Amino acid sequence: MEACQLGNRKPSDVSEDIKRTIRIPPEKCRGLKVIEDKSVFTKLTEVPCLVTCARNIGKLHNILRKYLIHLRNFKPVRQFINDDGVLDEQKRTILLDPDIIFSFDSFLDKEKEEMKNVGVTKDDFSFIKIEISYDNWLLNDLIKAVLPVNLNFSGFTVVGHIAHLNLREELLEYKYVLASILIDSVPGVKTVVNKLDSISEQFRHFKMELLAGEDNFDVTVKANQCVFEFNFKKVYWNSRLTTEHSRLVKSLRYFDILYDVCCGVGPFAVMAAKKGCKVLANDLNPDAVTYLKKNIALNKLQGLVETFNMDGNDFIKTVIKNNLLTRNTGKETPDKYPKANIVINLPESSHTLLKSFLGIFSFKEFTDLRLDIILHLYVFVKGDGKNEQETIPSETKVSEREHEAKELIKKGFGVDLNDDVMEVFYVRHVSPTKDMVRVSLKLGVEVLVERGTKRKFEDSCPSN
16 A cells, blocks of 8 residues: 655644545445446545654554554554655654544643653644555445445354355345455455345255355354354354353353253254263254264264254153153262253244153152253244344343243243243344344243143052
8 A cells, every 4th residue: 555645734734524534435336236346445535643753663552552543454554755755764654543533632631741751742743645445444344335325234144264144135236246345354254155045944054145255165163162063054053142152051060961952063062061061962954963973073072962863852752851761860969960951942943842841751750850950942032123233122122022932931831831930031133023032941840740640649659
């Protein structure tokens, strides 16, 4: 990038129109559908700067770092070129952000005093003309430059080397230019895809369109100090759930048990096993189970995770039931009784699996269990109609979410379990019409015990 100083003009000689100009790419970029010539993004603009001796740079760093221009492939501190175009090795030019610094008086008095102590004064402040090219603009600047002013970008997620879009209909005509910008601007991104339809009800993956980059969907993802490998086209993965994976696993103790009914490639299962928990993980998608086994090996957790490829209802009725019954060894001390944590992360239809828990134990089997059974169920509830990520839900909205989530639980089990719900936790904002929450509740006799077996058990016991 070339730069030439405008001379020793005083700040008062420069129009206030300079303010915020650096974040406005040329208007001729507006409405581009493809990028055929990147030079259309090039702009010559004026920014504030300080000129100082090279030996002062280290002393000024802490004072000025929050005021420096932040652009891609751009060094805000550079060698000084005088009015005659001659390079001065003894001086440096420090380029400042015009969104923050409009004149020397924009600095705090304390900062001006600290600069004075190293020989920098108002006389060293001026403006310089610089050229900003396509390779310098930040991602958001480029996106705002090409989209019409009435359209907002709907965002993206990164999965390994893949940038995944879920574009609204009004943005589809700009999909190729957006993909090109992502490839050029996001470090590590080599492939850009757009989601074409809703998640498959059976295997939870979706059709996607390759917009730019390599036709390669085999990814490696590092999350929560674990490594995962999978084919993004064949399995379900959501990078936005990484925090929730960590949050739930942190609530487990190393001697607890995790039953993951719809485990995918293992974000819950691998993390829990790494903590020391015994894990039984299941998924209906055979590709997901293949990658789950691979991820268990990658993270050196062989022997800590049992894997299953079956329907979730069958997994509950057979594997979970039988494994819980084998836990009745009586060897643990009360403070070391494990808790059985059952996770169902299938928010679109997880409540439809709940009836599989009904009556899986006789009353005697249930009373012999030496552990609490906690169900963590992920469900979708109605959103607030806004596009923005909701960070602090209102009390009214929290109450509405809890009520709707509890109604789904009631519908799934066929019984009212409000007293057994331990927590309704807001996980994330999915869309204007959809939020994701986790319901954690303790499963007791009302759900797990076969009706009538309690009376039969009591009748069979000898009276005193």
